[in-house]
Amino acid sequence: MGQTPRVSAIAWTAAVSLSAWLWLLLCQGFFWRTDVRLPPRREPGEWPPVCVVVPARDEAAVLPASLPALLAQDYPGRAEVFLVDDGSCDGTAELARELARRHRGLPLTVDSPGEPPAGWTGKLWAVRHGIGLARARGPEYLLLTDADIAHAPDSLRHLVAAARTGGFDVVSQMARLRVESRWERLVVPAFVYFFAQLYPFRRIGRRGARTAAAAGGCVLLRAETAERARIPDAIRHAVIDDVALARAVKAGGGHVWLGLADRVDSVRPYPGLRDLWRMVSRSAYAQLRHNPFVLAGTVLGLALVYLVPPLALLAGLALGDPAASALGGAAWLVMTGTYVPMLRHYRQPLWLAPLLPFTAFLYLLMTVDSAVQHQRGRGAAWKGRTYPRPDAMADEG
Known part of the structure; x- marks a missing residue:
């Protein structure tokens, strides 16, 4: 045998x-699969007021390619933009005002909250200040978007229609990142692929599912939900703030949708492997x-x-x-x-x-x-700031 x-x-x-x-x-x-795009939507009879909050730190290089597109939103309802300068050293605030004068469009307010206190990341401290300014306008929705994100003219219109139609508390789109250099071609699509593997988009949008995530570059958030979930205070130390935001909303019973964007693009370059x-x-x-x-x-x-x-x-x-x-x-x-x-x-x-x-x-x-x-004390470093672990921040507080 x-x-x-x-x-x-x-x-x-x-x-x-x-x-x-x-x-x-x-x-x-x-x-x-890459077919999770904005869900079916119908335009509401009355468009709700929206405030757009843009945290920005040293973004003068990308603002000319992103801010005019945001100000040019073709939105039928009342909308305005709040750009919060997070301690920039490159003239971000002045450039934003100049771009608004040159291109007009949606009303723009530029303000700064100063340095973040202990226990806050700079971005979320800026978002908190922007939401505080927006709250006086009584918006139904807040669009949290990064300074490097260029929106198509109908982006805000489609986001609001999708949120209203589907009853979503959060509608977030994964912006199409720039893919031009050799290293961007090799690394960037894989970045989105790995993210989707960790947080499958279909599960995120399913009611009752525990999987929660958002893409920080484009997050439409119901203002009432933000207040109920204590955003951003409840996630003030989060380095991965978009996932933390989605989890906070879901923990409060909110409905979150995340998918890939077709006409929301990041203009930030990552030309080399080091970047x-x-x-x-x-x-x-x-x-x-x-x-x-x-x-x-x-x-x-x-x-x-x-x-x-x-x-x-x-x-x-x-x-x-x-x-x-x-x-x-x-x-x-x-x-x-x-x-x-x-x-x-x-x-x-x-x-x-x-x-x-x-x-x-x-x-x-x-x-x-x-x-x-992180072990050397240089973890979570970004634009001149280094953030310790959340438990270390809690101990300091």
Whole structure:
């Protein structure tokens, strides 16, 4: 009688990786699909008043490409913009006023709250000040949008119509990030892909679902909901403020919707790997709740899911292990297939899809670097400010 061939450790590991990919493909909210766009909507008979709050710190380089588009919103109801200058040193406030004079459109108020007190991030302190200014106008909705976001002329109109029609407390769109440089093409679509994998958009919009997230660049928030959820006070120390906002709204019974945007674009450039590295690493360890055990599990998970398939394929071919190469190749093929829709959304060549393991390896290194920087006291650094862990801020308070 012939003996049953022994299955190598490499093949077993590749089999586990393939099983993980089949689960992600079918059971993780179909995260890889890119068809979650603004839900069906009808225009209301009477358009509610809206106030737009734009926190801005040293944004003079991007304001000429973003603020005029925001002021040019074709909104049938009453709307105005509040740009809150968060201690800029590059003339952001003066440029904003000049752009408003030059382009006109929606009324613009520019103000500054001063330096944030202990326990607050600068952005959320600016948002708090902007919401305070807006509250005097009695808006039904607040649009929280970043200074680097360029909105199509009908953006506000569609957001409000979607919120009214679907009864949403939050309608958020993941702005299309800039993809022009070589590193942007390699890293940016993967950033959105990984975000959707962590927070499947379909689950977020489902009533009663626990998954909660928003995209901070474009968040339409019902003013009454913001007051009830104590936003932003309840999340004042959050580095990943958009996810924290969505969780606070859902915790209070609110209904949140998040999807991909077609005509809401970020104009901020990330031309080099260093720029993208800083963007990811500043908040990656905060995403893991500053927990070294969660970090270790994340590193192992990334390695198993993204690195094992190509390594198993190559090792199987080199060692004459057909089971390892077949299982690794199958896992890599499923991975590649799930990435194709995101590349199409970003209008990028499909030959980038098989390179996802390399991009995932970069993200793994960025995550580890984020933890190292936090241990050195330089974590969550952004535009001249460094924020400690939330528990450290609580101890200071």
